[in-house]
Amino acid sequence: MRVVSLVPSLTEAVAATAPGLLVGVTDWCTHPPGLDAARVGGTKNPDVPAVLRLRPDLVIANEEENREPDLAALRAAGVEVLVTEVRTLDQAFSELERVLVAGCSLAPPRWLDEARRAWAAVExxxxxxxxxxxxxxxxxxxxxxxxxxxxxxxxxxxxxxxxxxxxxxxxxxxxxxxxxxxxxxxxxxxxxxxxxxxxxxxxxxxxxxxxxxxxxxxxxxxxxxxxxxxxxxxxxxxxxxxxx
The missing domain is CATH 3.40.50.1980 (Nitrogenase molybdenum iron protein domain)
Incomplete structure (x- = not known):
């Protein structure tokens, strides 16, 4: 599978789970360091033609960080775009599972369970x-x-x-x-x-x-x-x- 991530958080999430899937990321995707993937511009101004040249099976995005006209252009070119909404911790957990399991066809990663436990234990x-x-x-x-x-x-x-x-x-x-x-x-x-x-x-x-x-x-x-x-x-x- 070939994945382009337009969201730094989701880039790190995919890279930590199955780094070989990522073929393109934004200039703001700083984690993990040394990520080997093509850079396709910023979150607000991605280079849509550059994304398309990577022939992604999936582009992952976020309703707050990315602009709808860019996402619409990708869809019009026939690319599947998964758009997340994350405004609470519970949403973060459910959207991360949607991206990784439903979107990227991966097993739920161990770090996601560890994160749930860490926040459940908060005093x-x-x-x-x-x-x-x-x-x-x-x-x-x-x-x-x-x-x-x-x-x-x-x-x-x-x-x-x-x-x-x-x-x-x-x-x-x-x-x-x-x-x-x-x-x-x-x-x-x-x-x-x-x-x-x-x-x-x-x-x-x-x-x-x-x-x-x-x-x-x-x-x-x-x-x-x-x-x-x-x-x-x-x-x-x-x-x-x-x-x-």
Missing amino acids: PLPELRAVVPVWRRPWMVLGRDTFAGDLLARLGVVNVYAGHAERYPRIPLQELTASGAQAVVLPDEPYRFTADDGPEAFPGLPAALVDGRYLTWYGPSLTRAPAELSAALAAAHRAAGRAG
Whole structure:
């Protein structure tokens, strides 16, 4: 079978399960390192003719990360396109199984069972009210109905903007700092927040710097995500407690 993945998370999932299937991936597909597959452009601007030249049996995509006109062009050329929707952890597990088992005709991988067990064993921290920026210039945060928001909620984080009408609202910084949050959670993707770029905008608030792959990717990283995210959040929680 010949598979092209237009989603970094799904690229890692397929590569960890049956790497020989992948013949094309996006420029943003960074895991696993050294993946031997043709690059076909970005998630938002894939090179459709390049994808077609690879003669894929299946293209896997995501309704949030990829654009419908590109997917429609692939379908019009006779390519089967499997489009996922992942806005909760439970959806991630079911969609990963759909991609790997129904789409790629593989057996359910061991890492998927390990990820389910890891999240079933999660003991959330006491509630921590937080804002979760994903971009700056302009500032954008997690709003309602997001995969990352669902993961954080399972770990005890109360997202201040979880009830916002938009999924990724633009919020002025002065509003963020006056939101009543106890902490700020700063992932390193899609915007690369670091210790020197992000926390200084929120004076007085503890900052949890988290690996964006553990927060936003659905794939083998889900096995380690609970422990990695919990450790970062626990430090912010302790600091918030001292501040309170």
